[in-house]
Amino acid sequence: MSYLIAVATSNARDVDLGFGAATGFHIYEVEGTDYKEKEYREFSEEIGGAGSSSGVNCGSAGACGSGTGCGGEAAGCGGAGADTGAETKPSGCNGPSNGCSGSDGAQRKVELIADCRSLVCKKIGFQAQKQLEKRAIAGFDVECSVDEALSKITGYFDKIDNHISLRR
């Protein structure tokens, strides 16, 4: 049975984006150990916003949404900010009127790939990792080519699914 793998890549060749920094994911469809790109899913930061249903985690979303509440989110929401993409930009927390998107940003991004079995990106923050685990999505933070990552991951899943030993 086929399944999907989401990859955070800027050029469809290297796994070069952190989960937080990714503005979208290349989705690959896998059958056995064969994979092919299926689509590109863009993450729209506007969707949902503070008032979206996924904002429940953020009790004070309204307040933060005003744009002032989060000024100091480096500390308050920094958990996700630092984790998800500190070296690029604290994308989790600075979305326009997104409010305290600490886990929320990660959550909505994970929802975007909720139908995938696995996610490959350069780095994954703690919050995002937990959100992935909650949905049983295997997150891999690696720096290599997309082909290397996909061939290793599909090989691994293929063995697991067919009860083949991982012994090399």
Place this chain on the structure above:
Amino acid sequence: MAKLLDKQRYKCALGAMQTVQAIERAIPILHSGPGCAQKLSDGNGSSGYFSPNIFPCTSINEKDVVFGGVKKLHSTIDNALKVIDADLYVVLTGCIPEIVGDDSGEVVSEFADAEKPVIYAPTAGFKGNNYKGHEQIIDAIIDQYAKKTDKKEKGLVNIWADVPYQDLYWLGNLRALEKLIEEIGLTPNTIFGYQRGIKNIDKIASAEFNLLISPWVSVKNVKKMEKKLGIPYLHYSTLPIGAFETSKFLREVGKFAGVDEKKVEDVITQHESYYYYLIERFADLFLENRVINKQFSVVADAQYALGITKFLTNDLGLVPAKQFVTDDTPKEYREAITEEFKKLNYGLEAEVVFETDGYKIHEEIKNHDYHGYPLVLGGYYDKEVTEDLKGNFLNISWPVKDKIVLNDAIVGYEGGIRLIEDIYTVASQRFN
């Protein structure tokens, strides 16, 4: 069909991290999943400068299974060298990295130029238990650290005996053996415990011979040392406990080492005289208590099962019921060990079974007619079944919950006396 193993008395090979821990200022670096050190550590006696809670560990996860964990191992070793002040770093691999094929040896070889020695031992659980793991550690030291030398130190003897931590008396026993060897004029060298460590490891190669006191553990180590370091060995199967076996042991070692016979006999006479003085004073007690335990069973690894069976039979005059060897002794050694159990005084022979399943052992104990209350020396698992039979129980093998041992020993003349004290303490308590 899947099999269930009930109450096994050993751990996986990675449990040999405790063998490393027993070497002063040596630290294990675990290439394993998170939690292995925690699960494998024994609560008592494992704290100190290094304890299992701080053993560096790669804590590998699914990602490392898919993409390999060698990078992580490299950085873990690298950082361990930076932040931990040790004399010897021993990388131990658990099951996962070995299954997925991480080449730990290759990673470790990259540290050949490090200031401190880094060696590695494959200790995947599926390769055997911690007795085998212990052998792997010593093998690693011989293969990757020790260097052959032509300079032999006259009278220097490497002693190999108990498996640290698995055996509760390991420290005291090694010290007691050293003392005995010293008394007959030889110079003992052991690597485990207080103030031994790397300086004694460095001395291994210049020893005149290896003295292995164990039915099977480390036989392959001393064979390897003979081949690689040119050190001959004396394999003495029985851990000497009590006067009869200890005197026999000293004579044999003395003969092998070419020690003057009179010197050995003088040492023996002196020890025996005090030993029997003690026994004599308590002869009444022993006679009166004889009715309690006519027969005994030992449930322990081959080392203790054999040593204690010989002691109780030869020195205390008890009669052996069935003895249980629980260390999953490799098949090639079983016959020789079985034969050793037949070499008892007074024409007695002990029947021995190699059994790792606690349930089966307990069934056999329950079904045996001990002609009265049984005396069972075993692991904590055997306490309940012995109590159900109104027998006397002494905790002498893993798991140990009933006893705290800091540096006590059961080896030698004094060790025999300690064991008598323990057994008769248990026996006399039932009258109070």
